[in-house]
Amino acid sequence: MKHEVLYKPSYAMLKVDFGTNESLQAEAGALVSMSPEVDVTTSLNAGGKKDRGFIGKIFAFFFSILVAFMRKIVGGESMFVNTFTTSADSSEVLLAPTVTGDIEHHQLNGNTIMVQAGSYLASTSGIELKMKFGGFQAWLSGEGLFFLQCSGEGDLWINSYGGIHIIEVDGEYDVDTGHLVAFEPSLEYQVKTTGGFKSTMLSGEGLSIGFKGTGKVWVQTRKLDGFTGWISPLLPKS
Amino acid sequence: MDIKIAHQPSYAMAVCNLEEGESIKAESGAMLSMSSNVDIATSSGGVFKGLKKALLGGESFFTNVFTAKDAPGEVCLAPTMPGDIVNIPMDGELIIQGTSFLASDTEIDLDTKYKGFKGLFSGEGMFMLKASGRGNILVNCFGAIHPVEVDGEYIVDTGHVVAFESTLDYKVKSVGGIMATLFSGEGLISRFSGKGKLWIQSRNPDAYGKLLGSHLPPRE
Numbered sequence: 001m002k003h004e005v006l007y008k009p010s011y012a013m014l015k016v017d018f019g020t021n022e023s024l025q026a027e028a029g030a031l032v033s034m035s036p037e038v039d040v041t042t043s044l045n046a047g048g049k050k051d052r053g054f055i056g057k058i059f060a061f062f063f064s065i066l067v068a069f070m071r072k073i074v075g076g077e078s079m080f081v082n083t084f085t086t087s088a089d090s091s092e093v094l095l096a097p098t099v100t101g102d103i104e105h106h107q108l109n110g111n112t113i114m115v116q117a118g119s120y121l122a123s124t125s126g127i128e129l130k131m132k133f134g135g136f137q138a139w140l141s142g143e144g145l146f147f148l149q150c151s152g153e154g155d156l157w158i159n160s161y162g163g164i165h166i167i168e169v170d171g172e173y174d175v176d177t178g179h180l181v182a183f184e185p186s187l188e189y190q191v192k193t194t195g196g197f198k199s200t201m202l203s204g205e206g207l208s209i210g211f212k213g214t215g216k217v218w219v220q221t222r223k224l225d226g227f228t229g230w231i232s233p234l235l236p237k238s
Numbered sequence: 239m240d241i242k243i244a245h246q247p248s249y250a251m252a253v254c255n256l257e258e259g260e261s262i263k264a265e266s267g268a269m270l271s272m273s274s275n276v277d278i279a280t281s282s283g284g285v286f287k288g289l290k291k292a293l294l295g296g297e298s299f300f301t302n303v304f305t306a307k308d309a310p311g312e313v314c315l316a317p318t319m320p321g322d323i324v325n326i327p328m329d330g331e332l333i334i335q336g337t338s339f340l341a342s343d344t345e346i347d348l349d350t351k352y353k354g355f356k357g358l359f360s361g362e363g364m365f366m367l368k369a370s371g372r373g374n375i376l377v378n379c380f381g382a383i384h385p386v387e388v389d390g391e392y393i394v395d396t397g398h399v400v401a402f403e404s405t406l407d408y409k410v411k412s413v414g415g416i417m418a419t420l421f422s423g424e425g426l427i428s429r430f431s432g433k434g435k436l437w438i439q440s441r442n443p444d445a446y447g448k449l450l451g452s453h454l455p456p457r458e
Contacts, residue, residue: 094384
């Protein structure tokens with residue numbers, strides 16, 4: 001597999017060349033273009049193991065629908081992912097996120113990265129995706145906090161609104177929830193409010209994630225809610 | 239005429255240097271600055287044609303023709319949306335997504351072309367402009383522009399199509415099966431076949447608008 005991120009950093013686009021023995025999974029809606037022999041199948045994006053028993057499968061199905069809908073309700077990502085496979089020796093797929101911004105590649109060798117659901121762009125078949133709920137408090141405040149636990153061996157691409165900035169945490173560090181892209185699971189995290197729960201609910205201000213330990217955190221230089229909050233009073237009413 | 243494209247790719251602008259007596263045709267509203275000896279004439283290319291373009295092409299009703307009088311002159315042009323501009327030297331026909339026309343030599347003729355019935359449901363710029371003739375044409379896009387040499391078949395999400403040579407044939411269809419159509423989020427795809435050049439944009443304006451809209455308060 002060959003891959004390259006073109007047009008960094010404002011309007012980044014991912015180009016992947018792959019063959020019959022490989023497959024690619026991507027966020028629904030990320031397809032820009034592809035070779036004609038590439039096949040697309042759509043499935044629910046809630047992850048989970050494939051080798052469950054019958055009861056396990058039924059449970060997993062309902063659980064995935066529940067998770068997928070909750071994500072939809074809280075304004076997270078789309079409920080579905082697309083899997084790209086090919087019948088040719090070399091096929092091309094171009095992928096891009098909806099938001100303006102950058103794409104970053106990560107090679108996983110058995111390690112795990114937690115990705116804010118909206119920042120997941122694509123991964124190869126060796127990467128397992130598992131949905132994690134970021135906390136009830138965050139959900140109540142309207143910030144959809146779902147993480148995709150990405151683990152295994154293969155390639156992972158994450159995207160950001162604006163640029164991606166890496167922070168090496170050693171000790172304690174706080175990140176605004178809207179700016180969080182990804183973090184390593186060696187870090188403990190806790191959703192924090194400044195000024196108490198009530199002011200968080202009412203002001204929409206001051207919700208952050210407190211990290212503790214040693215590991216990397218990736219943040220984005222802008223947040224979408226910040227942009228829409230800025231531009232909405234500037235738009236005409238009718 | 240000498241055209242330079244500056245500030246690529248995010249906020250591209252075309253700097254067009256005209257010889258004395260030379261002209262360039264541009265989408266109305268695209269001019270951001272010009273020498274004082276440059277003359278503007280607004281034309282619709284015939285009332286009926288202009289009307290058809292406004293109604294069907296998603297473009298502004300009028301195009302402006304800039305002419306350098308008595309001396310060489312400069313015109314700077316920019317599109318409304320953030321993104322790149324590409325200067326395509328053409329000799330033949332080019333199909334351009336409705337909102338992507340920025341400017342061209344005056345010898346190039348613009349006409350609308352019906353994209354096909356299925357385009358009606360896509361919600362993405364249903365109509366295409368057909369440019370024909372010989373000369374340079376400036377095409378703009380949302381995000382970066384990516385050229386593809388098609389020889390055989392190639393599939394592009396309809397919202398990412400910017401322009402293509404008319405030597406390419408295309409069909410608009412839905413992606414995958416029923417599950418994919420309803421839930422894949424990919425909308426419609428254009429399946430190109432033949433041999434020719436194709437330009438795609440790295441962002442989808444329609445999808446971007448929908449995403450922003452879902453974060454904005456409802457408009458009264």
